Amino acid sequence: MTKIKICGLYRPCDIQFVNDARPDWCGFIIDFPKSHRNVSPHEARSLRTCLAPGIIPVGVFVDQPVEQVCALLNDGTISIAQLHGHEDAAYIAALRASSPGHAVWKAFKIRSLDDLDAANASSADLVLLDNGYGTGRTFDWSLAGGVNRPFLLAGGLAPDNIPEAVAALHPYGVDISSGVETGGQKDRGKILAAVSAARRNET
């Protein structure tokens, strides 16, 4: 079954929505003030304590100091670090050394086959093939044909295109933010529909 992550939770009611829908993971955009979904570490910790058991919290970071990401992994605020900036293999190695046992995911903006090569070569535990930072737009899926490892598909997914995406690309999981929002806020009905669309599809 295709796994699903609902990303960019920032309000207490967003937690209630995912507790109702039960995705595999949920994501917090931590310390990235350019995003309307930004939360502080303190807010992420407080939201995370209300998550239903079984939903794994993922911290989404853009070029944050390793120490800050490690602190949130090691105090249980998040279980997985998802990196969206210029974090390289040395950064990932440092994170692993300081937070053993925690998976590290790396997102790649797929604009060319070179981007896909970089994703294939990454030392991360799992890669996201994405269009950018929660843009609500898909990338050219034909570029993903050469992926040679399990990946999460992100960028512009919504309940109505998840079946097509899963059938075309067979991702390990899908990652959705804008497509489950209405007017920039998470929408309970869309979250329920997205989780059900991902689980309807066998890969």
Ligand SMILES: O=C(O)c1ccccc1NCC(=O)[C@H](O)[C@H](O)COP(=O)(O)O
């Ligand atoms: O959502 C943001 O504002 C954001 C900011 C900085 C780094 C990453 C960010 N989002 C990541 C995600 O929400 C997902 O990984 C993915 O990009 C979702 O994209 P979309 O469904 O197109 O909103």
